[in-house]
Amino acid sequence: MTDVFPVLRVLGMLVMLFALAMGVPLAVSWYSQDGVWQVYPLSMAVTLLVGAALVLGLRNYRRELQPRHGVMLVSLVWALLPLFATLPLMLACYQVGRPMSFTHAYFEAVSGLTTTGSTVLANLDTLPVSVNVWRTFMQWIGGMGILILAVAVLPMLGVGGSQLFKAEAAGPVKDTKLTPRMTETAKGLWGVYALFSAGCALAYWLGGMSPLDALMHMFSTVSLGGLSSHDASFGYFASPLLEGIALFFMLLASCNFALYFVAMRKGHWQGFWRDPEMRATLVALLGGGLCVAVLLWAKGIYEPLQALRHGVFHMVSVATTTGYATVDYLAWPVFAPVLMLMLSGVATSAGSTGGGIKMVRMLILVKQARRELTRLVHPNVVQPVRLGGAVVENRMIFSVMAFMLVYGGTVIVLSMLLLLTDMEPLTAFSAVIASVNCMGPGLGSVGPASNYGVLTDFQLWVCTLGMLLGRLEILSFMALLTPAFWRR
Amino acid sequence: MTDVFPVLRVLGMLVMLFALAMGVPLAVSWYSQDGVWQVYPLSMAVTLLVGAALVLGLRNYRRELQPRHGVMLVSLVWALLPLFATLPLMLACYQVGRPMSFTHAYFEAVSGLTTTGSTVLANLDTLPVSVNVWRTFMQWIGGMGILILAVAVLPMLGVGGSQLFKAEAAGPVKDTKLTPRMTETAKGLWGVYALFSAGCALAYWLGGMSPLDALMHMFSTVSLGGLSSHDASFGYFASPLLEGIALFFMLLASCNFALYFVAMRKGHWQGFWRDPEMRATLVALLGGGLCVAVLLWAKGIYEPLQALRHGVFHMVSVATTTGYATVDYLAWPVFAPVLMLMLSGVATSAGSTGGGIKMVRMLILVKQARRELTRLVHPNVVQPVRLGGAVVENRMIFSVMAFMLVYGGTVIVLSMLLLLTDMEPLTAFSAVIASVNCMGPGLGSVGPASNYGVLTDFQLWVCTLGMLLGRLEILSFMALLTPAFWRR
Ligand SMILES: [K+]
Ligand SMILES: [K+]
Numbered sequence: 014m015t016d017v018f019p020v021l022r023v024l025g026m027l028v029m030l031f032a033l034a035m036g037v038p039l040a041v042s043w044y045s046q047d048g049v050w051q052v053y054p055l056s057m058a059v060t061l062l063v064g065a066a067l068v069l070g071l072r073n074y075r076r077e078l079q080p081r082h083g084v085m086l087v088s089l090v091w092a093l094l095p096l097f098a099t100l101p102l103m104l105a106c107y108q109v110g111r112p113m114s115f116t117h118a119y120f121e122a123v124s125g126l127t128t129t130g131s132t133v134l135a136n137l138d139t140l141p142v143s144v145n146v147w148r149t150f151m152q153w154i155g156g157m158g159i160l161i162l163a164v165a166v167l168p169m170l171g172v173g174g175s176q177l178f179k180a181e182a183a184g185p186v187k188d189t190k191l192t193p194r195m196t197e198t199a200k201g202l203w204g205v206y207a208l209f210s211a212g213c214a215l216a217y218w219l220g221g222m223s224p225l226d227a228l229m230h231m232f233s234t235v236s237l238g239g240l241s242s243h244d245a246s247f248g249y250f251a252s253p254l255l256e257g258i259a260l261f262f263m264l265l266a267s268c269n270f271a272l273y274f275v276a277m278r279k280g281h282w283q284g285f286w287r288d289p290e291m292r293a294t295l296v297a298l299l300g301g302g303l304c305v306a307v308l309l310w311a312k313g314i315y316e317p318l319q320a321l322r323h324g325v326f327h328m329v330s331v332a333t334t335t336g337y338a339t340v341d342y343l344a345w346p347v348f349a350p351v352l353m354l355m356l357s358g359v360a361t362s363a364g365s366t367g368g369g370i371k372m373v374r375m376l377i378l379v380k381q382a383r384r385e386l387t388r389l390v391h392p393n394v395v396q397p398v399r400l401g402g403a404v405v406e407n408r409m410i411f412s413v414m415a416f417m418l419v420y421g422g423t424v425i426v427l428s429m430l431l432l433l434t435d436m437e438p439l440t441a442f443s444a445v446i447a448s449v450n451c452m453g454p455g456l457g458s459v460g461p462a463s464n465y466g467v468l469t470d471f472q473l474w475v476c477t478l479g480m481l482l483g484r485l486e487i488l489s490f491m492a493l494l495t496p497a498f499w500r501r
Numbered sequence: 502m503t504d505v506f507p508v509l510r511v512l513g514m515l516v517m518l519f520a521l522a523m524g525v526p527l528a529v530s531w532y533s534q535d536g537v538w539q540v541y542p543l544s545m546a547v548t549l550l551v552g553a554a555l556v557l558g559l560r561n562y563r564r565e566l567q568p569r570h571g572v573m574l575v576s577l578v579w580a581l582l583p584l585f586a587t588l589p590l591m592l593a594c595y596q597v598g599r600p601m602s603f604t605h606a607y608f609e610a611v612s613g614l615t616t617t618g619s620t621v622l623a624n625l626d627t628l629p630v631s632v633n634v635w636r637t638f639m640q641w642i643g644g645m646g647i648l649i650l651a652v653a654v655l656p657m658l659g660v661g662g663s664q665l666f667k668a669e670a671a672g673p674v675k676d677t678k679l680t681p682r683m684t685e686t687a688k689g690l691w692g693v694y695a696l697f698s699a700g701c702a703l704a705y706w707l708g709g710m711s712p713l714d715a716l717m718h719m720f721s722t723v724s725l726g727g728l729s730s731h732d733a734s735f736g737y738f739a740s741p742l743l744e745g746i747a748l749f750f751m752l753l754a755s756c757n758f759a760l761y762f763v764a765m766r767k768g769h770w771q772g773f774w775r776d777p778e779m780r781a782t783l784v785a786l787l788g789g790g791l792c793v794a795v796l797l798w799a800k801g802i803y804e805p806l807q808a809l810r811h812g813v814f815h816m817v818s819v820a821t822t823t824g825y826a827t828v829d830y831l832a833w834p835v836f837a838p839v840l841m842l843m844l845s846g847v848a849t850s851a852g853s854t855g856g857g858i859k860m861v862r863m864l865i866l867v868k869q870a871r872r873e874l875t876r877l878v879h880p881n882v883v884q885p886v887r888l889g890g891a892v893v894e895n896r897m898i899f900s901v902m903a904f905m906l907v908y909g910g911t912v913i914v915l916s917m918l919l920l921l922t923d924m925e926p927l928t929a930f931s932a933v934i935a936s937v938n939c940m941g942p943g944l945g946s947v948g949p950a951s952n953y954g955v956l957t958d959f960q961l962w963v964c965t966l967g968m969l970l971g972r973l974e975i976l977s978f979m980a981l982l983t984p985a986f987w988r989r
Contacts, residue, residue, distance in 0.1 A: 084877060308921075348920040355913065378906050385903030389572060407895060414902045415873035418866050425843065432836040433796075438944070439926050456926070 018074040020086045024093070025067025031094050032060035035101060037150050041225065042143035049105040049141045056100035063097070091481050095122035098151060105144045116470045123477050124465075125151030127484035128366060130239030130336045130453035131476065133466040137244050142225060145242035149232035155484070156236025156366035157206045157270070201274040206366075209235050213262045220255045234262045237367045239336030239453045246461065247330075248339035256326050259337060267294055267333040269364035289401040290362045290373045297360040297372070302328035305349045312346050324349075332356035334368040336453030338461035350456055354443055357452045368451030368483050370420060374413045376400055381410055416486070423482050424449055430475045444468075448479030506562040508574045512581065513555025519582050520548035523589060525638050529713065530631035537593040537629045544588035551585070579969050583610035586639055593632045604958045611965050612953075613639030615972035616854060618727030618824045618941035619964065621954040625732050630713060633730035637720035643972070644724025644854035645694045645758075649687045689762040694854075697723050701750045708743045722750045725855045727824030727941045734949065735818075736827035744814050747825060755782055755821040757852035777889040778850045778861045785848040785860070790816035793837045800834050812837075820844035822856040824941030826949035838944055842931055845940045856939030856971050858908060862901045864888055869898055904974070911970050912937055918963045932956075936967030 039053035099118035106113040113121075117133045124131045125148050137145060213235050217227035226242060233240045243249035247259060268291045276285045285291065306324030309315050315323060323340055330337040331353035342350050359375045361367025380398045387394060398405040424445055431441035440457030444465075447455040454461040465473065527541035587606035594601040601609075605621045612619045613636050625633060701723050705715035714730060721728045731737035735747060756779045764773045773779065794812030797803050803811060811828055818825040819841035830838050847863045849855025868886045875882060886893040912933055919929035928945030932953075935943040942949040953961065 346921075346923055347926055348917060348923075351920055351926060352917065355917075378902070381899060382903035382906045385900050388900075410902075411869060411898070412873050412876075414866070414898075415870035417905075418870045429836060429840065429843075432839055433834075435834055435836075438835055438839060 017085065018071050019076045020082050020089065021067050022071040022074050023086055024089050025064045025071065027090055028064030028067065028094070028097065029061055030064075031097055032057045032064060034150065034154055035060070035147070038101060038143040038147035041146045042141070045142050045225070047141035047143050049108050049143060052101050052104035052108060053143070056097070056104065059100060060097040088485060091123075091126070091485055095119055095126055098122035098126065098147075101147055102144065105141055109141060111140075114470070116473055117466070120465065120473045120477050121148065122151065123480050124453075125149075125238070125240065126155040127451050127480045128152050128155045128236045128238040128334070128368065129448060129451045129480045129483075130233065131448065131459075131465045131480075132240065133464060133468075133473070135244065135464060135466060137242055140242075142242070145229055145240075146225070146232075149229040149238065149240050149242070152236040152238030152240055153210070153232035156238060156266075157203055198271075198274070201278070202270050205270050205273045205277070206235065209262065209265060213258070216258045216262075217255065220258050221252060222250065222255065230259070233337075234259055234335070235266050235366065237263065237266050237333050237335045237361070237365070237451075239330070239334075241337065246339065247337040251339075253322060256322065256339065260326055260329055263329050263333045263335050264295065264298065266366050267298065267361045269362040270366075271364045287401065289376060293376055294360055294362050294365075294372045297356060298329050298332055299325070301332060301352060301356050301360070302326075304328075305345075305352065308346060308349055314345060328353050328356070331452065331454075332360040334361060334450050334452040336447075336461075338454065341460065341462035343456060343460040343462065350460075354446060354452070354456065357450045358446070368449075370417070373400070374416060377405055377410060377413050378417065380405070420449070423479070427475050427479050427482075431472055434469065434472055436472065444472075444476055445479050448476040449483035451480060451483050505573065506559050507564045508570050508577065509555050510559040510562050511574055512577050513552045513559065515578055516552030516555065516582070516585065517549055518552075519585060520545045520552060522638065522642055523548070523635070526589060526631040526635035529634045530629065533630050533713065535629035535631050537596050537631060540589050540592035540596060541631070544585070544592065547588060548585040576973060579611075579614070579973055583607055583614055586610035586614065586635075589635055590632065593629055593635075597629060599628075602958070604961055605954070608953065608961045608965050609636065610639065611968050612941075613637075613726070613728065614643040615939050615968040616640050616643045616724045616726040616822070616856065617936060617939045617968045617971075618721065619936065619947075619953045619968075620728065621952060621956075621961065623732065623952060623954060625730055628730075630730070633717055633728075634713070634720075637717040637726065637728050637730070640724040640726030640728055641698070641720035644726060644754075645691055649690055686759075686762070689766070690758045690852075693758050693761045693765070694723065697750065697753055701746070704746045704750075705743065708746050709740060710738065710743065718747070721825075722747055722823070723754050723854065725751065725754050725821050725823045725849070725853070725939075727818070727822075729825065734827065735825040739827075741810060744810065744827065748814055748817055751817050751821045751823050752783065752786065754854050755786065755849045757850040758854075759852045775889065777864060781864055782848055782850050782860045785844060786817050786820055787813070789820055789840060789844050789848070790814075792816075793833075793840065796834060796837055802833060816841050816844070819940065819942075820848040822849055822938050822940040824935075824949075826942065829948065829950035831944060831948040831950065838948075842934060842940070842944065845938045846934070856937075858905070858938075861888070862904060865893055865898060865901050866905065868893070908937070911967070915963050915967050919960055922957065922960055924960065932960075932964055933967050936964045937971035939968060939971050 035053050035057045039050060039057070041047075042050035042053060096119070099115065099122050102118045102121055103113050103115070106118075113134075120131075120133055123129070130152065132148075134140065210231055214227050214231035217230055217234075218224055222230065229240075229242050230247075232238070239246075241247060241249070247256065250256075269288070272285045272288055272291060276282045302325030303321075304324075305328050306321045309324050310317050310320035314320065323342075326337075326339060327342050327349075329335075331342075331350075334357050342353070358369045359372055361369055361371060363371040363373045365371075377398065377400060380400065384396055384398055387396070398410060424442075427445045427449070428438075428442045431445065432438060436444075437457055440455065440459055443455030443457060444459045447453055447459070454463075458467055459465055465476065468476070523541050523545045527538060527545070529535075530538035530541060584607070587603065587610050590606045590609055591601050591603070594606075601622075608619075608621055611617070618640065620636075622628065698719055702715050702719035705718055705722075706712055710718065717728075717730050718735075720726070727734075729735060729737070735744065738744075757776070760773045760776055760779060764770045790813030791809075792812075793816050794809045797812050798805050798808035802808065811830075814825075814827060815830050815837075817823075819830075819838075822845050830841070846857045847860055849857055849859060851859040851861045853859075865886065865888060868888060872884055872886055875884070886898060912930075915933045915937070916926075916930045919933065920926060925945055928943065928947055931943030931945060932947045935941055935947070942951075946955055947953055953964065956964070
């Protein structure tokens with residue numbers, strides 16, 4: 014049992030860091046006079062207090078963490094930080110006379126931090142602006158990963174970061190081509206992220222958004238989060254220019270940030286352009302977008318240019334797991350939204366801010382399947398699986414396979430739980446897939462023109478669990494359930 | 502090109518054998534005087550002629566077959582035999598004034614031979630009885646596999662059988678624990694099949710069916726085919742006794758026939774009862790049945806005993822990929838039919854007459870995933886994957902993984918094709934899953950109380966392709982598409 018104490022001590026530090034993050038909506042609240050500024054110092058105080066209690070109470074458990082601790086910490090962080098995040102949400106909403114239940118607030122907080130971007134709130138435009146800033150800022154924090162931030166910051170506090178980094182970095186290809194010094198890497202990744210963020214906010218502002226809208230939509234664009242301060246989502250702006258800017262930054266954020274970091278450090282981009290995952294991701298996104306555009310045009314829904322605009326924007330938005338919408342795409346021929354939802358499972362890179370299975374896993378599986386087909390015909394030919402010139406170890410293939418099974422199992426079990434509540438199957442499966450992929454809007458009654466407020470509390474908890482499992486890349490969480498984990 | 506000639510020669514022999522099979526409906530037609538007996542000699546003549554032309558025309562291409570020939574032959578057999586099977590169907594239906602299009606007839610023939618048991622025909626009860634016998638007899642032939650039959654018979658004709666057997670036997674565990682002499686094995690499997698068939702027909706007849714009904718339902722029970730001569734399917738009999746008999750033989754047929762063969766030859770059954778796949782299959786079927794029964798009772802749909810009767814019967818019927826129904830289970834809480842359909846993917850054994858992924862593949866994947874979870878926590882522990890005491894080779898795991906990917910890809914691509922026709926997603930996905938698993942009825946508008954006649958021709962062809970790919974276990978077919986196949 015004392016085994017968990019060193020983990021809780023580090024958790025305490027993260028909780029304290031998270032309290033500082035509430036300074037952002039506080040500043041906005043002060044500046045914009047939205048009448049709820051008091052809730053932020055209060056929430057910060059409670060959060061800081063809990064964090065400090067953990068750190069001080071467990072000051073004797075200062076140890077280098079083991080692999081199992083990384084798994085434990087990452088699970089605790091994603092489950093517990095949203096608890097603190099609910100404080101400003103619930104208090105502010107209460108103060109403006111629109112009280113929010115704990116279930117709704119926790120759902121909203123998890124949806125924010127995991128960059129899912131589903132919402133249970135309606136009438137977003139009339140919420141205090143600092144609440145919308147808080148919702149979208151959580152996405153920005155969650156996008157690059159709280160723990161990668163921690164790795165960048167915590168060494169000053171004397172905590173070794175390698176287990177944190179391994180547990181947090183998305184996708185199977187971890188720390189390849191990166192500097193062996195984790196802290197440097199984490200700082201580098203956050204540097205790239207900050208650069209993109211600055212560029213995106215500036216572009217939105219120059220493109221015509223108000224400064225605060227530019228800030229909030231930057232938060233939810235580069236994190237592929239997709240929350241908006243408007244009920245009409247990105248459709249509020251009705252601007253092809255802004256949609257183009259969003260498109261550009263969504264595509265940028267759907268690639269592996271380590272590629273940018275390495276390219277910038279080396280000063281040349283050959284490695285970037287040759288990366289097979291980056292290429293496959295962009296081909297899937299733009300190819301899928303063209304497919305949808307052609308369908309929309311062929312079925313007579315839009316004129317060619319409008320078909321291209323709406324088809325590509327929504328495909329990229331949904332498949333990068335962002336989830337912005339400018340029109341209700343559920344009114345389109347059903348092929349389009351289903352294709353978009355399917356691609357949201359695969360069309361982001363490992364090391365990006367997106368969710369889902371990640372393209373590199375699909376590439377590995379497809380290449381390995383192709384090898385097996387060859388073996389059916391030429392049983393004695395032995396070929397290794399190669400990706401981008403490098404041999405993929407069997408060990409990696411096995412781990413990808415385990416991930417796929419657990420991913421599929423999670424989707425099925427959670428969907429079956431929703432079906433137990435007599436939910437209509439299309440809504441149930443799409444809500445779970447959209448949650449597990451950290452995408453956001455589903456099909457059926459949780460589509461882009463609706464919101465998750467129509468769900469019952471039990472249904473919301475199932476989706477919340479889906480978002481958490483998806484962000485944890487499931488496997489980490491599942492490891493908690495194995496007996497081997499609890500045996501020393 | 503001449504490479505395909507030895508394959509076509511063997512195909513000719515199989516076509517001639519298939520012509521003989523039409524003798525069964527011919528005999529029934531004569532005996533029962535259903536007025537369409539003339540169509541059978543005509544169909545037989547055409548089929549025999551084509552087969553003989555192939556055999557005689559290619560008599561100089563008598564060679565031992567290579568692995569690639571096995572793949573080619575098995576694909577050709579499953580695609581072409583249904584062509585000949587359409588002859589009696591179309592002729593007899595035309596003669597009684599209910600003409601059938603070629604698309605419908607080919608769908609019906611593929612549905613028969615692949616043991617899927619979907620139908621486009623309504624008013625089955627008023628069809629000439631020999632037509633229903635032909636439909637169900639095709640399932641019986643397809644159940645154990647036309648090619649395994651061929652392996653048992655063809656050696657007399659001078660054709661080596663090992664490549665046929667490998668290409669046909671279902672599931673990844675091929676010819677384990679079986680006699681090395683393929684012909685003996687194939688004969689043994691057919692022996693077990695014949696024994697079960699005799700027992701099942703006798704039990705149905707003693708249980709109250711008419712002799713012809715007993716024959717036809719035996720055909721579609723032991724093959725896990727599920728076609729019936731009644732629109733009300735098994736519900737026509739309204740007999741708990743007959744449902745119990747069907748339940749017993751469906752459970753029997755969902756296990757690996759090689760287990761029975763080996764146990765009978767050895768005279769002891771320890772190996773049978775210890776087989777992990779058999780146990781997992783039965784646990785899934787009966788456990789799933791109990792789940793559904795409890796749900797039906799808890800939601801107040803039925804009294805406890807009726808809930809047990811209907812829950813277990815339909816779970817076993819659907820999940821063994823049989824597809825009999827006694828009530829319209831789409832009226833149940835949606836959890837039940839979806840669970841049943843999901844389990845139809847996994848709840849049959851390799852070497853059984855059922856379709857789908859097969860339980861052994863799931864067991865291998867689950868055990869390998871469990872190993873990976875352990876590795877997350879203890880990265881340096883190396884364990885082999887074990888199944889039933891034996892180590893599962895990496896090679897086998899890779900092949901299972903490739904199968905799963907191709908299976909999933911097939912389901913998605915075919916479903917997306919249906920969605921392109923603006924079909925409602927639940928109907929589209931369930932129709933494809935039910936087809937690929939060789940199960941039969943789906944959800945939505947292709948449920949047990951409806952039939953596939955509501956689909957357009959294009960939609961039927963998509964389902965037909967799904968049935969063929971599912972019966973071929975997909976991988977064999979995919980091999981045809983690889984460049985390596987066509988390179989010598
Ligand atoms: K999102
Ligand atoms: K069937």
